[in-house]
Amino acid sequence: MQDNMILRPLDPGEAFFYLSDHVSCMNFVVLAERRGHLQPERIRQALDAIQLKHQLLQARIRWTEEDGLCFVHAPGQVIELHCHTVTADNWQTCIEDQLSHPFAEGAAPLMRCLYLELAGPDDGADSAGRSVLALSFHHSIGDGRSGTHLLQGLLAHIATGTTAHASAAATALPAMVDVHPPRYRWAEQPEAAKQLKYALMGDYRRHGPLPTIPWLASEASGRTPRFVRLRLPADVTRGLITLARQHGTSVHGALCAAQLMAQYKLQTATDPVAYFLSCPVDMRAHLEPVQPVTPTGLFVSLIAGTYLVSADTDLWALAREVITQTRLQLARGEGHLLFNLYGLDGSLIAPSHLAPFRKKALASLPNTMISNVGAVAEVADDPAVDAISFALCPMPYQTLFTAASSYKDQLILNVGFDAQRLSEANAHALVDGIRTLLLAAVTDTRP
Secondary structure, rough: OOOEEEEOOOHHHHHHHHHHHHOOOEEEEEEEEOOOOHHHHHHHHHHHHHOOHHHHEEEEEEEEEEOOEEEEEEOOOOOOOEEEEEEEOHHHHHHHHHHOOOOOOOOOOEEEEEEEEOOOOOOOOOOOOOEEEEEEOOOHOOOOOHHHHHHHHHHHHHHHOOOOOOOOOEOOOHHHHOOHHHOOHHHHHHHHHHHHHHHHHHHHHHOOOOOOOOOOOOOOOOOOEEEEOOOOOOOOOOOHOOOOOOOOOOOHHHHHHHHHHHHHHHHEEEEEEEEEOOOOOHHHHOOOOOOOOOOOOOOOOEEEEEEEEEEOOOHHHHHHHHHHHHHHHHHHHHHHHHHHHOOOOOOOOOHHHHHHHHHHOOOOOEEEEEEHHHHHOOOOOOOEEEEEEEEEOOOOOOEEEEEEEEEEOEEEEEEEEOOOOOOOHHHHHHHHHHHHHHHHHHOOOOO
């Protein structure tokens, strides 16, 4: 008998992040920094209002032998709201704690809210004080773009005093796999999928074997999420945008190049070194029909590639190569193929699938990761907001997880690292290297 509480099975992408969460907590946090304080009761009202609009905020995940991984209706469960008073120099710790606090099995809803009130004026510059509003997501129900959009909506609800309406109908987007274009439905084309896998693996090996990362303790058993913040002023950010266009690439390409080059500078190698770069990609524009950012849902995949870096690598040339290669891979359908490579093809996923998935995931090539949600629209109803960004902790085989966004023309990088695997000194050296390369790119106006 079919369980009428089942909303639908998790699709391969959602299952991938659910299983990955069991390897290493995959929570991501979106956060807004603002002038002034908020009233917790207004936050509570706004959370209730937005929850009514999103079916996946009224669901839990159930895993059984009979049905596999499924979203199950879980009515009447309110979104947790945690309020803390912090200081300007320790609020970030509360965000880091969310990155290592997994959702319990069967928990609902799969999002939490955190309100941080910074006690007193901000270094005497703002008599109204400051605050941070953050949402922590289970990755199976959202991605960076849907998460930041939901946070924008929450801030607007708080500002306007919108309350919940019981008659509101919760909605959900289709599973990503159900809107793959026919030409990219690889489970229906096993031979074509095999050929694409060969091409993908050939590209991974195009610069020979990848070196080990001597300063990454990938076998460490503990986990301590941390992130370093890097904010570039609006004039620098606009300069990067202009220069990227002039050089036939994008700011994302420049960020990828800077991170790869900073990693090279941290090592003692003098010969060219091949590094593995991985980037989440927003798949919405590669689906039929194109999908919106609301209601919340998971519509990302991962694109990875190897790049050769040397002491004389040019940032803009490497940035062009990254973007050219990424576009090629997306056009080939690698974003649509990724989850098939882990045996996730839409068939039932029994609990016994976790052990082989864990083994395969932990055998992943060491890489560095950049996730860029681009420009986040300003919250018109709350002009006190001066930054919206997000954060996530790297997997054990990753050196960094750089979460990039821009707000009010300021580029914001939350560079995540695991302090059990990467030392604070090396993390800060990498971030300093990224900052130096980006600033040099803007100030160097040579043709």
